[in-house]
Amino acid sequence: MNDPIVARILVVDDDSDLLGLVSRQLLAAGYQVETCEHPLEAEQLITRGEFDLLLTDLEMPGLSGIDLLRLVKETDPSLVVILLTGHASIDTAVEAMKLGAFDYLRKPFPPQELLVVIEKGLSQRSLLQENRLLRSELREKYHFRNVIGNSPAIHEVFRLVEKVGPTSSTVLILGESGTGKELIARALHEISPRNHRRYLKINCSALAESLLESELFGHERGAFTGAVTTRQGLFEAAHGGTLFLDEVGDTPPSLQAKLLRVLQESEIRRVGGIEDIKVNVRLIAATNRNLKDLTRQGFFREDLFFRLNVFSLSLPPLRERRDDIPLLVHHFLDKKKEADAPRVQAAPEVMESLYNYDWPGNIRELENAVERALVLCENSWIKLADLPDDIRSQSRRHHLMAPSILLPPQSETDPPDRESVLPQTLAELEKEHIRQVLESVGGQRARAAALLGITRRTLYDKIKRWNLEDPAS
CATH class of the missing domain: 1.10.8.60 (Helicase, Ruva Protein; domain 3)
Structure with a gap:
């Protein structure tokens, strides 16, 4: 079994007697302890990032405990800070907690109280680190999940998603049907600060106008036949998170005005309601239609288009990648x-x-x-x-000829015995196949690797291993 990880504590106080006393108590409790009488020296130690908890006096010459707290929040926000203070500086200690200190102890303090506060602080740090790790794992799991590709076109999409994802900007995703607009919307949510809140979606072309309005904005009891209870809409349910409006270009004109109001005022009103409800939702919209053309034709509000088009992402069709x-x-x-x-x-x-x-x-x-x-x-x-x-049956537009067989060609006039041309090992079979693929694409290694379903590096290694004659070299 691995030894348990021992918490590392930095104690800073210009009172050497108190420093020694606290150090002995913490060492006896099983912690790793480093002490420092000079706050300027402590500043250097903190920037090394080697500690789990900082126990510091509030009033010290040179740098105060507040100064060290601010430094901690800049260098390692998860580092637990506990302040030691005299009665006269209680107000300052309370203010320090507002700045991010975990707790404070008023001198003199019983040893057991010190240990209890430290244990609570370290438990909080552990929880924060676990949550951060879990969120990182989830982000890694869902980040561009199923968005497969290595072409320059899709890499440009990835680059833009990385830029706009962590912001709260409204995003309009443009692209033909089937290009992966919903996957990109989900990726935008997962790398945003809202990823711990809800991600909801709706297809604006899939519901009748009255149903779409109720789904988006909710309704009050008795607002229409069948409304037997009050119901939240998606904007309320997604509060603090992300709402994805797919096929937003098919939104009925009457609802476009209500969408505009949400974007402008950050508030909605339920169907049949009289109260305005504030909402905090990041909106991501997508369409396979040309919104500019719809705007010119009068089918889509120009002001709504401008509100949605804060940041646009155009997904390339598959024929372009x-x-x-x-x-x-x-x-x-x-x-x-x-x-x-x-x-x-x-x-x-x-x-x-x-x-x-x-x-x-x-x-x-x-x-x-x-x-x-x-x-x-x-x-x-x-x-x-x-x-x-x-x-x-489609006529081949690019005339790319990949090999249709894995065996060397046979002469039509005098076909050799099949056994004489059959490669003797799987490695020879693979070598012959790669050679034919390279010849068929004129030595274009990137295209050959794509056809073979391997990386370029793997292809280069195989070319070198077998001394294949590469037409591109």
Whole structure:
């Protein structure tokens, strides 16, 4: 078993007798202790970040306990600060607690009281650290969850999300259906300071006008037939958190004015109500329509558009980030695979067809195509016949020729015996396959790696290992 972690305490006081007494008490209680009579020296020790708790006198020459408290809040906000004070400085000690001190002790204090306060302070620090770790783990888990891609286009989206996510700015996400607008909205919430509060969503095109109004703003009892109780709307329920309005371009004109009021005044009124209710909600909206065109045509309020368009994110369609298709295919194959089923792969000619298809339904259509192919495939390889007809029949716009076989070509006039061309090991088979892929793409390593479903670094390593002739070199 590992030894328990012992808390480290820094004690600062210009009274050497008190310093020695407190130090002995804390050492006897099992803590690691470092003492300091000079606050300027303590300042240097604090900046090293090696302590769990600071026990400091309030009134000292040079730097006061308040000065050290401010330094702590700048360098390590989780460091527990307990102040030691005389009767005359009680008011100052109370003020220090408002600045972030955990507690204060009035001199002289019983040893047991000192130990109780320290134990409580360290418990609070431990809880804060656990919460921070849990939140970090959750953020890591949900940050860009399922937003797969390595293309420059999607990396630009990631960069912008990282910039605007931690703010409270309203965000308008633009993109065709199936490009992942909801995933980006969720990522914006997860990296924001609101991630410990609720994230709620609604599709503005999925409900009738009266139902959408009730869902967003709530209603009072008796406001309409069937309203037997008072009910909160999504704006109230998401107070302190994030509300995602999908397909905001389909919002009825009568509700657009109410949305504008929420953005302007941060308050709502329930259906059938007479009181205004303050709300604090970050709004993220998304649409697959051109809001500027809708504004010019009179279908969408211009003032609401400007309120929503504080920060806009445009998601590229899948046809503009084709190099991400192999990554997405492998992701969906793993995601859709049954728990104990063998791993299924896409044959090179399948990957070629998927690469060249235009994907009007974008990522959602690709996911559906992969799921269909998994159902139809009869072994561990997805074949062309397993793909939907429209993908197989579309004329290839980019003429990218990936190898259709894994074996060396045979002569039509005098085909050699199959055994004579069959690679003798899996490594030789892989080597031959990579060589053909490199030749088919003219030595473009990035595209070859994408087709093979491996990283560029892995491809470089294999080229070097097998001394493959690379047309790009």
